[in-house]
Amino acid sequence: MEQVKKAFIEALAAALPGQEIILERPRSGEMGDLAYPCFKAAKALGKNPAQLAKDLAAELRLEGAGILAAGPYLNLRLEPATRARILLEALLGTRPYGSGDPNGEVVIVEYSSPNIAKLFTIGHLRSTMIGHAQAQVNRYLGCEVVRINHLGDWGTQFGTLLAAYKHWAEAENPALELDFPWADEIPEKLRSPLYRLFQLYVRFHGAEEEDPALREEARDWFRRLEEGDPEARRLWSWFREISLRTFNRIYQRLGVAFDHLEMGEAFYQDQLVPAMRRLEEAGLLVEGQNGARIVDLEDVGIATPCLVQKADGASIYATRDLAAAMYRKETFHFDRCIYVVGADQILHFQQIFAVMTKLDPWFQGRMVHTPFGMINLPEGKMSTRKGNVIFLEDVLDEAVARVTAIIDEKNPDLPAKAEVAEMLGLGAVVFFNALNDRVKSITFTWDRVIALDGDTGPYVQYAHARICSVLRKAGGDWADLARPVQAPTPDSAVVAYGAAPLPADLAGLADAPAQALLFELAGLPDALRTMARENMATALARQLLSVAKAFSGFYTNCPILWAENTAEVRDARLALCVATARALRQGLFLMGIQAPEEM
Ligand code: ARG
Secondary structure (H helix, E strand, C coil): CHHHHHHHHHHHHHHCCCCCCCCECCCCCCCCCEEEECHHHHHHHCCCHHHHHHHHHHHCCECCEEEEEECCEEEEEECHHHHHHHHHHHHHCCCCCCCCCCCCCEEEEECCCCECCCCCEHHHHHHHHHHHHHHHHHHHCCCEEEEECCCECCCHHHHHHHHHHHHHHHHHCCCCCCCCCCHHHCCHHHCCHHHHHHHHHHHHHHHHHHCCHHHHHHHHHHHHHHHCCHHHHHHHHHHHHHHHHHHHHHHHHHCCCCCECCCCHHHHHHHHHHHHHHHHHCCCEEECHHHCEEECCHHHCCCCCEEEECCCCCECHHHHHHHHHHHHHHHHCCCEEEECCCHHHHHHHHHHHHHHHHHCHHHCCCEEECCCCCEEECCECCECCCCECCEHHHHHHHHHHHHHHHHHHHCCCCCCHHHHHHHHHHHHHHHHHHHCCCCCCEECCHHHHCCCCCCCHHHHHHHHHHHHHHHHHHCCCHHHHCCCCCCCCCCCCCCCCCCCCCCCCCHHHCCHHHHHHHHHHHCHHHHHHHHHHHCCCHHHHHHHHHHHHHHHHHHHHCCCCCCCCCHHHHHHHHHHHHHHHHHHHHHHHHHCCCCCCCC
């Protein structure tokens, strides 16, 4: 398709010298494969756009394609056999469809970044899966991606945790055992040391309201931690370990991986003083109120200064982000650093980016915050402290349970039932997150987040499974052609397929439903680029739904294994099935969703 595009652009450029040629995709394949909107050029030439389209249609010729005026648009429409050949060639080869060559661009994607001693809520799904998809698509398009988890493993909240542990747990339950006195009140799967830690944290916040002296204790413990006090360090690393064990279990379940899980906030502890010194030497660090040290940002239009150091000398969250930015420049020389963090931190990142740009213009435009909306409950904001939260694992388990119930009813003999239910349940939740515009907040209801009908992950997964079933029935090696040469892992963005033969005769794909499916498949490369540009998977999720729907139209209207088909028709249609299965599995995989072959 790239070649067709190039030829069309060249023809247009020759006919319209001096005009920038930007192509769009028509709404349907019946209208064409590529559209050139004539508005701008018409204006420049003092013509009516529809007239210009007509003139161009009369003038331009391209082999294998018709060039037609449709109102103010000039459309290029491939002949059915040409469209089929171009797409099948691209989809049945070994080069991943729509992928880019290595382009030397280094992209850091920082995502997930939970705070230690807190449990994963449904809210964490957003950063984790949006970030994962961004890392995957950027790799797919040829960037060198560095995946960082900026774990919240340092800061005053550790003071809180240490103080709480010393205050209550050390005497009551020093090993954070599971059989603590009120364990019965806690659901089985939460009876973990992490939950115990989390409870300490909640208890502390309740108690400090009554007893402000506790706050002092917490501050003191963080100071001891920063100064390297051995007891504080020992407890800290134990708490971190406890948390990571749970986090890793969840990452594994979601199929998410990082290149640097060690680069959390604590990683920068030795770099904080040098970072502050650099700011000071640049003349940026000034005395704020009550002895705190700040960077003033009023001159760059940000009214709130960036607080860098507290009056007691303690570092804060922002200090660690500044040190991290400096470190990342030195270490990775990145072209872009994408921070996948909630919309509640927009100001924080504006401040960080502004401070870094003041310090070193190199940072200008390289750092991007991709905020996302919160997941709220119908009754309001979730708050871990107040205990009104929905835990991510509960949502995933519930999704899997609902899928299992449906399979038990409709297809009780399905092989590998548990695995398939896991793929579909997670597919529903993860696809829901991807389909929704990242910037909008979501009100959580179980039926919404775990919907299994309509525009959902399982709908796309179902299209894939149905294709696999047709291919199995076709016999020969058809089913193998839709199977990756090795199971994909999160350490690659690519689902690798071997080359599949291209049928010589593609007349079996001339019918409108087959052409419509080819047209939707042709939309995938653009969707991937949009996904990378918008830093969200919405465009890809939508395009996969369009492909799945178009497949359904093809399947219903163009018999594939019908006895009266000629072998040529059958093979052409089967080849389109293989191509579609590959595209669907690859697309889902980029979002972090598995595609079962049977369901
Ligand atoms: N740990 C933080 C939180 O849970 C998110 C960290 C975001 N990344 C960053 N570089 N500040 O709110």
